[in-house]
Amino acid sequence: xxxxxxxxxxxxxxxxxxxxxxxxxxxxxxxxxxxxxxxxxxxxxxxxxxxxxxxxxxxxxxxxxxxxxxxxxxxxxxxxxxxxxxxxxxxxxxxxxxxxxxxxxxxxxxxxxxxxxxxxxxxxxxxxxxxxxxxxx
Amino acid sequence: xxxxxxxxxxxxxxxxxxxxxxxxxxxxxxxxxxxxxxxxxxxxxxxxxxxxxxxxxxxxxxxxxxxxxxxxxxxxxxxxxxxxxxxxxxxxxxxxxxxxxxxxxxxxxxxxxxxxxxxxxxxxxxxxxxxxxxxxxxxxxxxxxxxxxxxxxxxxxxxxxxxxxxxxxxxxxxxxxxxxxxxxxxxxxxxxxxxxxxxxxxxxxxxxxxxxxxxxxxxxxxxxxxxxxxxxxxxxxxxxxxxxxxx
Numbered sequence: 001x002x003x004x005x006x007x008x009x010x011x012x013x014x015x016x017x018x019x020x021x022x023x024x025x026x027x028x029x030x031x032x033x034x035x036x037x038x039x040x041x042x043x044x045x046x047x048x049x050x051x052x053x054x055x056x057x058x059x060x061x062x063x064x065x066x067x068x069x070x071x072x073x074x075x076x077x078x079x080x081x082x083x084x085x086x087x088x089x090x091x092x093x094x095x096x097x098x099x100x101x102x103x104x105x106x107x108x109x110x111x112x113x114x115x116x117x118x119x120x121x122x123x124x125x126x127x128x129x130x131x132x133x134x135x136x137x
Numbered sequence: 138x139x140x141x142x143x144x145x146x147x148x149x150x151x152x153x154x155x156x157x158x159x160x161x162x163x164x165x166x167x168x169x170x171x172x173x174x175x176x177x178x179x180x181x182x183x184x185x186x187x188x189x190x191x192x193x194x195x196x197x198x199x200x201x202x203x204x205x206x207x208x209x210x211x212x213x214x215x216x217x218x219x220x221x222x223x224x225x226x227x228x229x230x231x232x233x234x235x236x237x238x239x240x241x242x243x244x245x246x247x248x249x250x251x252x253x254x255x256x257x258x259x260x261x262x263x264x265x266x267x268x269x270x271x272x273x274x275x276x277x278x279x280x281x282x283x284x285x286x287x288x289x290x291x292x293x294x295x296x297x298x299x300x301x302x303x304x305x306x307x308x309x310x311x312x313x314x315x316x317x318x319x320x321x322x323x324x325x326x327x328x329x330x331x332x333x334x335x336x337x338x339x340x341x342x343x344x345x346x347x348x349x350x351x352x353x354x355x356x357x358x359x360x361x362x363x364x365x366x367x368x369x370x371x372x373x374x375x376x377x378x379x380x381x382x383x384x
Contacts, residue, residue: 049204057329061248068240069327110317116363
């Protein structure tokens with residue numbers, strides 16, 4: 001990954017409810033994590049571009065899972081517009097799936113790890129963009 | 138050459154705006170080649186006048202241009218062509234270009250203008266213009282002189298070897314899921330990346346190894362993930378790609 005975020009990954013493995021000395025520096029439900037920190041319109045615009053380059057090939061330009069490669073894959077890419085499916089995934093799960101790839105999350109190996117291409121701010125922006133795709137009325 | 142092209146993936150442009158328009162639009166896109174009547178045309182002049190409209194011939198300022206440059210890029214950059222392509226393939230391909238990207242060179246315009254399933258039809262793909270033998274040789278001679286990344290090639294420490302084909306195929310298709318985006322045989326695999334069953338014909342072995350290991354060293358906004366493969370895994374995949382190109 002372009003920037004070091006070993007701390008982030010370490011924290012991701014910890015319970016969200018951890019407190020005190022064992023508390024992570026950020027949590028998916030907190031206010032200091034990379035996901036909640038990236039909230040501006042510019043960030044979302046950049047996230048849309050990143051999504052187009054890195055995600056749309058498989059997940060489709062509109063996020064419905066119908067990308068160019070989808071017909072040739074054993075496992076259908078996730079539909080990022082599916083509110084119920086996406087609602088069951090925490091921001092941290094999404095963050096880690098993008099960063100570490102599907103295999104690390106017991107999901108499809110077809111989903112590659114992007115931590116070598118994206119920094120943690122960019123991944124956080126993508127997570128926020130996924131929330132827009134799935135859940136914005 | 139086996140079938141398509143490649144490397145210059147380049148050239149196989151997908152221009153959705155031209156979908157269904159056909160020859161007239163293609164003719165408008167590619168006007169008569171400058172210097173086409175002059176076998177003595179200088180390679181650099183020829184490339185800059187005829188290729189630079191779609192291909193980056195000089196280094197790209199990735200930092201300043203950001204991801205948007207990649208999304209709007211019409212064809213692969215050529216400023217490191219001498220580190221990437223095999224000259225013989227280049228000369229042949231430029232005379233008889235065939236599609237390297239099954240869905241055309243990936244860019245935003247393609248992704249946003251496709252069908253409900255984001256499929257790209259053959260009509261969306263504009264053929265790369267074919268050069269004469271003299272033009273191809275002149276152009277290739279210049280392109281092969283563009284070698285800003287010799288250091289990256291030297292760093293691979295890669296020497297081709299004969300792989301255990303069955304296991305190598307498993308690594309390509311299943312363990313590393315390269316087939317999600319690439320084809321290792323005609324009709325098998327994803328289409329957003331260049332087909333790889335002719336990669337060994339068009340690409341230098343050490344470029345293949347280097348790009349597999351560090352795609353961002355070549356293109357910070359490559360759609361190819363930096364998967365963190367160890368050198369053995371990289372070499373095994375490179376061996377596989379070289380081997381299937383010989384079959």
